[in-house]
Amino acid sequence: MYAVKTEVGKGLYSIIMDISSNADNFFSKNYSTGVSALQSVIDATGNILAIYLTVWIMIEGYKILWGNAKQSFQNFAFDATIKFIFIVLSMNAGNWINLVFEAFNGAKDFIDTSLSYDSKGVYEKVAIWAGLMGDYYRVVWDKSGTFEIAYMIFIIIVAFIGFLIGAVPILRALFVNTLSFLLLMILAPLAFYFLIFKTTKNPFSQWFQMVLSNIV
Secondary structure, three states, X not given: OOOOOOHHHHHHHHHHHHHHHHHHHHHHHXXXXXXXXXXXXXXXXXXXXXXXXXXXXHHHHHHHHHOOOOOOHHHHHHHHHHHHHHHHHHHOHHHHHHHHHHHHHHHHHHHHHHXXXXXXXXXXXXXXXXXXXXXXXXXXXXXXXXXXXXXXXXXXXXXXXXXXXXXXXXHHHHHHHHHHHHHHHHOHHHHHHHHHOXXXXXXXXXHHHHHHHHHO
């Protein structure tokens, strides 16, 4: 097994492990709070909508019974069935938020597990790689003269700039797309709420187009 040996390598290893540990701790501490807050908002909105749809079904049903309805029984039965489906969805909208977060956590765990065939996580693999690079450059630094050191520094700077030019835009796009897709999935119950009313169907169409653009 590869092991980090020099002080430079151990320093880089410790820095990356500390950053990854702090990032994981930050998200894990704020995870339950964020999920609970979103669930409360979606549940409250869904309950209000479910009450409204239930009242609508009751009123329209009484109108048909008393012969004052403006629509036929077949149309009422169809509309009531659709609204009943939305009532069921509204009453369980909060569970959708938890399902989305669990799905993303599952994807994260799957990626981490698939790359951890030797029981080391992704963060530790990156930290070991950085530490070994630190060992390599430390050995080269100790055994090189002034000209070789200057040349090595120049090569490192050029390689780092090339990495930034090539990798940063891709990583930024992946991060933005993943985050935006997560937010769109969280807002899915609200988007389907808009689908119920004719005057609010346009926001649903915009939400659906954004979902497709993120997938593509």
